[in-house]
Amino acid sequence: xxxxxxxxxxxxxxxxxxxxxxxxxxxxxxxxxxxxxxxxxxxxxxxxxxxxxxxxxxxxxxxxxxxxxxxxxxxxxxxxxxxxxxxxxxxxx
Amino acid sequence: xxxxxxxxxxxxxxxxxxxxxxxxxxxxxxxxxxxxxxxxxxxxxxxxxxxxxxxxxxxxxxxxxxxxxxxxxxxxxxxxxxxxxxxxxxxxx
Amino acid sequence: xxxxxxxxxxxxxxxxxxxxxxxxxxxxxxxxxxxxxxxxxxxxxxxxxxxxxxxxxxxxxxxxxxxxxxxxxxxxxxxxxxxxxxxxxxxxx
Amino acid sequence: xxxxxxxxxxxxxxxxxxxxxxxxxxxxxxxxxxxxxxxxxxxxxxxxxxxxxxxxxxxxxxxxxxxxxxxxxxxxxxxxxxxxxxxxxxxxx
Amino acid sequence: xxxxxxxxxxxxxxxxxxxxxxxxxxxxxxxxxxxxxxxxxxxxxxxxxxxxxxxxxxxxxxxxxxxxxxxxxxxxxxxxxxxxxxxxxxxxx
Amino acid sequence: xxxxxxxxxxxxxxxxxxxxxxxxxxxxxxxxxxxxxxxxxxxxxxxxxxxxxxxxxxxxxxxxxxxxxxxxxxxxxxxxxxxxxxxxxxxxx
Amino acid sequence: xxxxxxxxxxxxxxxxxxxxxxxxxxxxxxxxxxxxxxxxxxxxxxxxxxxxxxxxxxxxxxxxxxxxxxxxxxxxxxxxxxxxxxxxxxxxx
Numbered sequence: 001x002x003x004x005x006x007x008x009x010x011x012x013x014x015x016x017x018x019x020x021x022x023x024x025x026x027x028x029x030x031x032x033x034x035x036x037x038x039x040x041x042x043x044x045x046x047x048x049x050x051x052x053x054x055x056x057x058x059x060x061x062x063x064x065x066x067x068x069x070x071x072x073x074x075x076x077x078x079x080x081x082x083x084x085x086x087x088x089x090x091x092x093x
Numbered sequence: 094x095x096x097x098x099x100x101x102x103x104x105x106x107x108x109x110x111x112x113x114x115x116x117x118x119x120x121x122x123x124x125x126x127x128x129x130x131x132x133x134x135x136x137x138x139x140x141x142x143x144x145x146x147x148x149x150x151x152x153x154x155x156x157x158x159x160x161x162x163x164x165x166x167x168x169x170x171x172x173x174x175x176x177x178x179x180x181x182x183x184x185x186x
Numbered sequence: 187x188x189x190x191x192x193x194x195x196x197x198x199x200x201x202x203x204x205x206x207x208x209x210x211x212x213x214x215x216x217x218x219x220x221x222x223x224x225x226x227x228x229x230x231x232x233x234x235x236x237x238x239x240x241x242x243x244x245x246x247x248x249x250x251x252x253x254x255x256x257x258x259x260x261x262x263x264x265x266x267x268x269x270x271x272x273x274x275x276x277x278x279x
Numbered sequence: 280x281x282x283x284x285x286x287x288x289x290x291x292x293x294x295x296x297x298x299x300x301x302x303x304x305x306x307x308x309x310x311x312x313x314x315x316x317x318x319x320x321x322x323x324x325x326x327x328x329x330x331x332x333x334x335x336x337x338x339x340x341x342x343x344x345x346x347x348x349x350x351x352x353x354x355x356x357x358x359x360x361x362x363x364x365x366x367x368x369x370x371x372x
Numbered sequence: 373x374x375x376x377x378x379x380x381x382x383x384x385x386x387x388x389x390x391x392x393x394x395x396x397x398x399x400x401x402x403x404x405x406x407x408x409x410x411x412x413x414x415x416x417x418x419x420x421x422x423x424x425x426x427x428x429x430x431x432x433x434x435x436x437x438x439x440x441x442x443x444x445x446x447x448x449x450x451x452x453x454x455x456x457x458x459x460x461x462x463x464x465x
Numbered sequence: 466x467x468x469x470x471x472x473x474x475x476x477x478x479x480x481x482x483x484x485x486x487x488x489x490x491x492x493x494x495x496x497x498x499x500x501x502x503x504x505x506x507x508x509x510x511x512x513x514x515x516x517x518x519x520x521x522x523x524x525x526x527x528x529x530x531x532x533x534x535x536x537x538x539x540x541x542x543x544x545x546x547x548x549x550x551x552x553x554x555x556x557x558x
Numbered sequence: 559x560x561x562x563x564x565x566x567x568x569x570x571x572x573x574x575x576x577x578x579x580x581x582x583x584x585x586x587x588x589x590x591x592x593x594x595x596x597x598x599x600x601x602x603x604x605x606x607x608x609x610x611x612x613x614x615x616x617x618x619x620x621x622x623x624x625x626x627x628x629x630x631x632x633x634x635x636x637x638x639x640x641x642x643x644x645x646x647x648x649x650x651x
Contacts, residue, residue, distance in 0.1 A: 423605070424605070464561075465560075
């Protein structure tokens with residue numbers, strides 16, 4: 001089982017949804033396509049980079065995040081993405 | 094329904110308005126064309142990056158934002174953009 | 187009407203003035219030509235990026251700003267530029 | 280023996296696991312593949328860059344980190360990686 | 373008349389002085405040649421980027437600044453440069 | 466004799482040790498090989514960049530640092546490297 | 559006479575010393591060769607970028623700094639370099 005540290009969140013992508021080809025230009029200059037994921041595990045939050053972070057998502061939430069945010073990991077045969085909560089844009093309800 | 098986190102705002106672009114071709118050079122070096130959008134949903138604000146953010150826009154507001162600010166998302170057949178409130182330049186009344 | 191948020195200011199450029207061709211190299215490496223603009227609308231200031239910003243310009247002020255600072259917008263047939271107050275270098279009286 | 284300073288952690292990689300080829304694009308633009316490591320030694324934490332860091336991993340923990348995070352070192356014939364705790368994404372239990 | 377805002381200073385370059393060709397490499401990677409200027413007007417200082425700035429130069433001071441620091445402006449037929457006080461390296465007495 | 470300022474440490478490299486060719490990619494994108502050095506002199510610490518730094522290494526310590534961290538200097542016929550304490554990854558005991 | 563502002567220091571290079579060709583790679587990626595200089599004038603210190611800086615060098619000190627740190631200036635026929643105290647690595651005694 002994966003237990004994220006700090007303000008990190010383990011998510012599992014839902015099947016890719018159709019998206020308008022986006023010409024998004026982020027400050028980092030990187031292109032990215034948004035997508036929906038399900039929250040699998042949530043870190044404890046608390047002090048992160050000197051700030052007190054309160055976790056605002058919970059296991060089972062559907063969330064919108066940027067496709068390339070975070071780090072992909074295959075663990076026990078499953079594919080997950082570990083993101084910081086700040087990479088989660090919105091809840092999809 | 095989309096519920097933005099933190100200081101994020103979900104907007105829906107109004108039809109593109111005529112704009113002077115702009116040779117804007119931002120500090121990030123990226124070109125961008127401003128445009129008008131309507132606010133669909135507003136995050137709770139509160140602590141964001143260690144700062145207390147008070148939301149200053151509300152559902153239904155017409156706002157000026159930078160065309161490429163934020164992240165495009167197609168959700169339930171509709172196109173939205175999720176931006177941070179700091180990417181909203183002005184209210185258009 | 188445009189109501190800027192935070193520490194933003196809506197200005198209207200005055201006719202371009204003659205300027206020495208400048209070889210200015212800013213930290214961002216971007217070249218820019220200064221120019222004079224008139225203040226049309228001023229944001230409320232207050233907390234911006236965690237700092238309390240007090241607005242120091244008012245409607246009608248003539249100000250010096252960098253040509254490419256901020257974002258151009260055509261609104262109700264008029265061309266404006268929305269800048270942060272920190273992009274205003276000086277008052278021209 | 281290696282005694283990490285501050286918020287650093289000495290880890291030993293576990294054998295490479297199969298991973299989905301990932302097209303991760305991080306803000307730094309660098310590609311990286313996640314992997315599992317075992318914690319060998321943990322720094323004292325405390326003031327790091329002006330923030331008080333509490334160590335959340337302990338000797339023997341299995342952790343997920345980014346393959347290229349930190350610095351490889353061969354010491355007394357063994358290969359280690361020294362990472363900052365903030366480069367540890369999750370505990371793998 | 374130009375009234376600089378915040379920690380800005382309006383200066384007028386003195387005639388270029390001979391300088392050793394310098395191979396200076398600044399953190400920004402930009403080359404620059406130092407030069408002497410006369411202070412024409414000084415901003416009020418006070419809160420700038422959340423810091424309280426006290427102005428340490430006054431009208432008439434001769435100062436050393438970096439040639440390309442700040443922004444050139446021609447105003448009422450005169451050439452000026454508007455710099456932040458932090459771009460002033462030293463007083464030349 | 467060299468007396469480092471602030472949080473700097475003067476070290477003398479031990480003979481290069483064998484290292485696995487490392488494909489380390491740091492956030493700065495720069496490659497570096499770790500190595501062992503002996504501490505020759507330690508700065509007083511104290512306020513550095515507004516943070517209070519307590520020195521955690523002492524003369525004679527063997528430390529792990531990044532090969533290219535800091536600045537090489539030949540002084541009185543000897544080669545030294547001056548690093549900030551934060552460039553010291555671990556004590557090697 | 560040059561009176562540096564804030565945490566700046568005016569130095570005069572001593573004759574170049576022999577140095578090992580260094581392959582130093584700094585975080586800024588810029589190459590630099592260390593060298594010895596003599597302190598000619600020292601700024602008052604005090605609030606610099608919101609931090610209270612106490613000057614730790616005095617007129618006549620021999621210091622180690624990075625060759626390309628700071629700004630070269632020819633003043634009254636002499637060559638000087640103006641550096642921030644933080645660019646001074648060590649005292650050479």
